[in-house]
Amino acid sequence: MRFVRCQSVQFTPAYHEQVEFPGRAVRFEAKIIFVGKTSYIYETKMFDRDTDKELANRRIQVVSINKETRRPKPLPDWAIEQYSHLTSLPRPAVVxxxxxxxxxxxxxxxxxxxxxxxxxxxxxxxxxxxxxxxxxxxxxxxxxxxxxxxxxxxxxxxxxxxxxxxxxxxxxxxxxxxxxxxxxxxxxxxxxxxxxxxxxxxxxxxxxxxxxxxxxxxxx
Known part of the structure; x- marks a missing residue:
């Protein structure tokens, strides 16, 4: 079980220009940017596909939860091993x-x-x-x-x-x-x-x- 602890979404002026003139193509980039003991931080970015301008950015902190106690629990060993290169990075700012x-x-x-x-x-x-x-x-x-x-x-x-x-x-x-x-x-x-x-x-x-x-x- 996973709960969202917090999230932050940023919108650029270019995003609102895009909304006013729909129909243009966009692309997304998504990746895990940090892994801790009980949570990880996931980042998604939206770009204008033609100009490559960044339109929006979202960071979300997801916590591993014990289903019975509904309290945080350690991430599984396979996740820590697979993303070991992200565990020693400085923790990004969260809400x-x-x-x-x-x-x-x-x-x-x-x-x-x-x-x-x-x-x-x-x-x-x-x-x-x-x-x-x-x-x-x-x-x-x-x-x-x-x-x-x-x-x-x-x-x-x-x-x-x-x-x-x-x-x-x-x-x-x-x-x-x-x-x-x-x-x-x-x-x-x-x-x-x-x-x-x-x-x-x-x-x-x-x-x-x-x-x-x-x-x-x-x-x-």
Whole structure:
């Protein structure tokens, strides 16, 4: 059994240009870049096949899990042997928890986990939390909860998404998606997903926020 501990996705301006003009070919490169005792880090890159420009990059940390205890366990010997050349490398930076001591949520969005969001590990699939947080941000932007984004969330280009998985949730659980802005990161919305008093996930979304000259130029 394997659980995702965290993942980070970066989008370049070229990615958003590609989205605006669909139909161009892309290629992917994927490889394991680090192997530890209980986890490994996997990197995927997307390129424009014609220009070879990098469009997006994702790093994901996957942890080997004991099915009974649902706690980390050592990777199998064959994996350590096969990827021994990656075990002595410096560990790449991974997503770390952010401080919640002075947080005052600007917008809260409730979610009840439906059966369709459950995966083979009998918990909410890691990809669903991205959707929950996007829906929270979209609803909050429409209600004027944030200063950096407002109206239609699709009007803003995403620069990066970081996710840190803290605990599990299951079908029927009621989740509370808390969101706020951080003055130390003025282009960013942060999220804390909670189930009762338990912290389930932290997410950080950063946007390409246009400057005033960019906005005026776009009007021409």
């Amino acid at each position: 770390q928890p952010f401080d919640l001591s002075d947080v005052k949520p600007a917008f809260v969005y409730p979610v009840t986990v439906p059966p369709s969001d459950i995966d083979l590990n009998m918990h909410t699939n890691q990809s669903q939390y991205v959707r929950y947080c996007f829906n929270c941000a979209a609803a909050g932007a429409k209600r004027g909860a944030y200063s950096i984004i407002s109206g239609d969330l699709l009007d803003y280009d995403l620069r990066s998404v970081d996710l840190l998985y803290q605990k599990e949730s299951q079908e029927g659980d009621t989740l509370r998606i808390e969101s706020w802005e951080d003055i130390r990161e003025p282009d960013t919305i942060k999220f804390q997903v909670k189930k009762g008093d338990d912290n389930i996930l932290q997410c950080k979304m950063s946007f390409h926020i246009p400057s005033v000259p960019d906005i005026e130029k776009a009007k021409l």
